[in-house]
Amino acid sequence: MTAQTHDDLIAELATELPAWLPTQRWFAGKDRAVTAVRPVSWTTLLDGDPLLIHLVVEVDQEDRTEPYQLLVGSRQAQVPDVSSSASIGLESGLTCYEASGDADLTAVLLELMARGTTVGELTFETEEGAELETGLRAHPITSEQSNTSLVYGRQYILKMFRKLSPGLNKDLRLHRALREVGCHHVADPLGSITGVLDGEPTTIGMLQRFMPDAADGWVMATTSVRDLMADPSMAPEELGGDFAGEASRLGAAVATVHADLRRALGTEPAGADDLDEAVTVMVERLDRVAADVPALAVHVPALRETFEAVRSITSPVEMQYVHGDLHLGQVLRTLSGWLLLDFEGEPAASVAERSRLRSALRDVAGMLRSFDYAAQQLLVGRADDPVLTDQAMSWARRNRDAFCEGYAEVAGTDPRDEAVLLRAFELDKAVYEVSYEHANRPDWLSVPLASITRIMTEGS
Ligand SMILES: Nc1ncnc2c1ncn2[C@@H]1O[C@H](COP(=O)(O)OP(=O)(O)O)[C@@H](O)[C@H]1O
Ligand SMILES: [Mg+2]
Numbered sequence: 001m002t003a004q005t006h007d008d009l010i011a012e013l014a015t016e017l018p019a020w021l022p023t024q025r026w027f028a029g030k031d032r033a034v035t036a037v038r039p040v041s042w043t044t045l046l047d048g049d050p051l052l053i054h055l056v057v058e059v060d061q062e063d064r065t066e067p068y069q070l071l072v073g074s075r076q077a078q079v080p081d082v083s084s085s086a087s088i089g090l091e092s093g094l095t096c097y098e099a100s101g102d103a104d105l106t107a108v109l110l111e112l113m114a115r116g117t118t119v120g121e122l123t124f125e126t127e128e129g130a131e132l133e134t135g136l137r138a139h140p141i142t143s144e145q146s147n148t149s150l151v152y153g154r155q156y157i158l159k160m161f162r163k164l165s166p167g168l169n170k171d172l173r174l175h176r177a178l179r180e181v182g183c184h185h186v187a188d189p190l191g192s193i194t195g196v197l198d199g200e201p202t203t204i205g206m207l208q209r210f211m212p213d214a215a216d217g218w219v220m221a222t223t224s225v226r227d228l229m230a231d232p233s234m235a236p237e238e239l240g241g242d243f244a245g246e247a248s249r250l251g252a253a254v255a256t257v258h259a260d261l262r263r264a265l266g267t268e269p270a271g272a273d274d275l276d277e278a279v280t281v282m283v284e285r286l287d288r289v290a291a292d293v294p295a296l297a298v299h300v301p302a303l304r305e306t307f308e309a310v311r312s313i314t315s316p317v318e319m320q321y322v323h324g325d326l327h328l329g330q331v332l333r334t335l336s337g338w339l340l341l342d343f344e345g346e347p348a349a350s351v352a353e354r355s356r357l358r359s360a361l362r363d364v365a366g367m368l369r370s371f372d373y374a375a376q377q378l379l380v381g382r383a384d385d386p387v388l389t390d391q392a393m394s395w396a397r398r399n400r401d402a403f404c405e406g407y408a409e410v411a412g413t414d415p416r417d418e419a420v421l422l423r424a425f426e427l428d429k430a431v432y433e434v435s436y437e438h439a440n441r442p443d444w445l446s447v448p449l450a451s452i453t454r455i456m457t458e459g460s
Pocket of ligand 1: 141143145146147148149157159187208209210211212214216329330332341342344
């Protein structure tokens with residue numbers, strides 16, 4: 001039987017999508033109205049009833065046009081119990097819905113990968129040497145924001161990238177490179193799905209080993225902070241829930257991944273123009289954010305001076321592939337150690353920016369900022385409590401130091417010794433956080449602002 005192309009169904013469906021897309025958590029364009037949605041390619045993965053169609057659409061908004069992928073399910077009979085927001089509408093008498101919550105349909109993706117099949121423009125493959133078990137039911141995880149991940153049994157996790165960019169995805173590329181050099185601190189990549197976008201083979205999905213017993217780094221760290229705040233008479237090191245041992249092991253894991261990335265993909269010395277460019281980007285961001293957020297104004301001269309100091313660094317700075325968006329929510333503690341997840345890089349940056357070589361200190365700075373956030377999030381709304389504030393500060397200091405010590409043990413050099421660069425990266429991140437909190441959670445503005453004050457004071 002030849003598969004139907006379902007062109008009419010797709011055309012009808014496209015008229016529903018401008019209203020439906022903004023209701024989806026992963027849709028990145030919620031700040032502007034959707035003006036049009038054009039289907040650009042669609043592939044029938046399961047024909048008949050039920051029906052499963054992979055669909056790529058181009059979404060027009062006032063200032064941008066971006067491609068997204070959808071899994072469209074459809075049934076004549078009863079629609080399975082997928083969440084109500086998944087329902088897209090009735091087309092030609094069929095109920096259509098986003099199918100990532102329909103385990104009968106998502107099972108097909110794993111089968112196709114296990115068999116190494118090509119369907120139309122979509123190529124389903126396993127990584128070299130990987131053997132997949134099939135017949136597993138999948139459920140979507142609920143914790144994430146920008147992509148959709150499906151967990152198959154307790155074995156695999158398939159991340160379907162929602163907003164697509166032409167080419168090999170950086171997350172898959174770095175996972176492959178790390179696996180080739182035997183890195184123990186990432187979940188093994190096991191398979192991939194590749195489509196075509198703008199004529200280029202484009203990663204649309206990545207399958208990895210799932211760690212069912214892993215604990216999220218952010219949850220572990222904030223639990224430790226809560227333990228401390230519950231008993232203000234205790235010092236962080238006296239606590240049962242002290243996190244410093246984990247923070248140190250995490251530092252060692254990050255340093256190992258950095259070394260593995262260098263081994264796999266090489267390094268380049270930073271030239272004077274790389275440092276100049278980094279300074280320009282940091283200063284431009286500062287000016288932009290300060291124009292929007294009056295509370296940042298008092299810090300501008302000192303921040304500018306800190307960023308400008310990077311131009312006069314004379315010791316060699318190495319540039320390499322880095323994680324790019326490292327924080328406690330991107331690491332998992334498994335029974336055997338820490339894993340780093342999600343190497344796609346900064347969500348807001350362009351693909352070109354994300355794939356540039358950078359100093360590994362960017363990741364260190366990201367993690368140090370995350371320790372501050374873990375400690376200070378419990379102070380939101382009670383920053384005037386001096387005991388709690390002290391507790392938070394000492395928790396953050398202890399764990400930041402432990403992280404750097406663990407890093408130094410593996411790297412052979414302590415990131416804190418490169419103080420000018422590290423301080424600039426931390427403050428640049430904090431300036432970004434100021435703009436994020438200003439736009440999204442004004443109550444939290446005090447968190448990055450307090451950090452900026454602290455970092456500037458410590459440095460003087
Ligand atoms: N291999 C894995 N094992 C267990 N949980 C995982 C694994 N990979 C991802 N997760 C969970 O899924 C969440 C989202 O994964 P991530 O790769 O960060 O996707 P996103 O790009 O959507 O942020 C993680 O925060 C983690 O809780
Ligand atoms: Mg993530």
